Amino acid sequence: MRIIHRTIALSFAVSAAMIPVGASAQALRPDQQAFFGLYKELIETNTTLSSGSCTQAAAQIGARLKAAGFADSDITTFSVPDHPKDGGIVAVLAGSDKKAKPMLLLGHLDVVEAKREDWVRDPFKLVEEDGYYYARGTVDDKAMAAVWADSLIRFKTSGYKPKRTIKLALTCGEETTFAFNGAQWLAANKPDLIAAEFALNEGGGGRYDPSGKPQLLAIQVGEKAAQNYTFETVNPGGHSSQPTPDNAIYELADALQAVRTYEFPIKFTDTTRAFFGATAAAMPGPVGDAINRLLANPEDKAADALISRDKAMHSTLRTTCVATLVNAGHAENALPQRATANVNCRIFPGETVEATFAKLKELAGPKVKVTINQPIRPTAIPPSLDPKIVGPAKAIAAKYFPGLPMLPLMSTGATDGIFFQAIGIPVYGAPGIFVDADLNGIHGLNERIRTRSLYEGRDYLYDLVKAYAG
CATH class of the missing domain: 3.40.630.10 (Zn peptidases)
Incomplete structure (x- = not known):
């Protein structure tokens, strides 16, 4: 399930x-x-x-x-x-x-x-x-x-x-x-x-x-739609007594931080619009008001910020991507030669695996390789x-x-x-x-x-x- x-x-x-x-x-x-x-x-x-x-x-x-x-x-x-x-x-x-x-x-x-x-x-x-x-x-x-x-x-x-x-x-x-x-x-x-x-x-x-x-x-x-992506960065590595900023773990961490702070745009289906409308009617006050404002204008950042304090509502509004697995390094006294992470996305109806992949590549930057994991789920x-x-x-x-x-x-x-x-x-x-x-x-x-x-x-x-x- x-x-x-x-x-x-x-x-x-x-x-x-x-x-x-x-x-x-x-x-x-x-x-x-x-x-x-x-x-x-x-x-x-x-x-x-x-x-x-x-x-x-x-x-x-x-x-x-x-x-x-x-x-x-x-x-x-x-x-x-x-x-x-x-x-x-x-x-x-x-x-x-x-x-x-x-x-x-x-x-x-x-x-x-x-x-x-x-x-x-x-x-x-x-x-x-x-x-x-x-x-x-x-x-x-x-x-x-x-x-x-x-x-x-x-x-x-x-x-x-x-x-x-x-x-x-x-x-x-x-x-x-x-x-x-x-x-x-x-x-x-x-x-x-x-x-x-x-x-x-x-x-x-x-x-x-x-x-x-x-x-x-x-x-x-x-x-x-659930879809997994792999983030990977590689580096020649070296002795940990002579570190440099060019570090596979740091580069991966920067990419994951970019994913962490990015919010995909708000979208509505007929179902989620009906759901939020019923929720607003049942919750008079600041939250209900914010929902109504967001239904009228999905780009209302203040309303989004208030509603998205609730993680369920936040996820219902948009595609979400989150890091779920990380593997990095090969020795405690060596600079890492490889660092990988799994990023699990839950893609909003109508949005594609490929378009989400393009956004993740943009967020990860040129030093991090992003791939779409098999199996690829339908839209x-x-x-x-x-x-x-x-x-x-x-x-x-x-x-x-x-x-x-x-x-x-x-x-x-x-x-x-x-x-x-x-x-x-x-x-x-x-x-x-x-x-x-x-x-x-x-x-x-x-x-x-x-x-x-x-x-x-x-x-x-x-x-x-x-x-x-x-």
């Missing part, structure tokens, strides 16, 4: 109606028990890059789909010879209206690495404690992957006949930039298999306040605020989460949805699954999800898919 739920962990307060926390968890319904079995199996199947297998997880999902009545022709499992454990699955539930374009449910099976010695509990054993499920992937992204697979199973076993064909794609490689990526492979090699009018993905969700009350909902409409294409997408999401939220506002958000991170956007499939991050303000250990230690969030989110997303499918 590159942006899933991170976008909703904003460090500013948004005025929101509150609804009370429900009673303690009740005994699971029979349909919830079946879902829990699928979810538990998926959680306890290690799908890390280092030692896990997405291919195994995909096969397990496939077996459950077949048991529910899906034919072999409805299911495609895939992998490539040089990455046999990084496979995925596509399943299709045919619609009754051949004129209605399909919809796609997208999720990823892989998870971030988790070391047992660092965790309080075994990260690959699902444990329930104090109203939470603990394990790696409980949120990112096996909650959504399990809900999507479970929804297709429920549709099939209940005899539901959607008007619109529903496709499911569960892939591997989302959590890395250097390994085989199933979403990218499908977009490049099987575009007809996953062709759809739109896709639902991670990236949206909801947020609880510190007391556990639902605070707001978010639907992700657009995301940035982020912002989806529209389509009423046919946003409307049902809000309407069903009013049933499950009455009184909560739903904000359209652009993720400042990136997901695998960018590969499908590049072939003309707009991708939306579906709301419904709530996280706490601390992000529930996603990508970190002791990842967890409230049991209430999982089961309410499952019901919401099931009804949402049905609403879109007709």
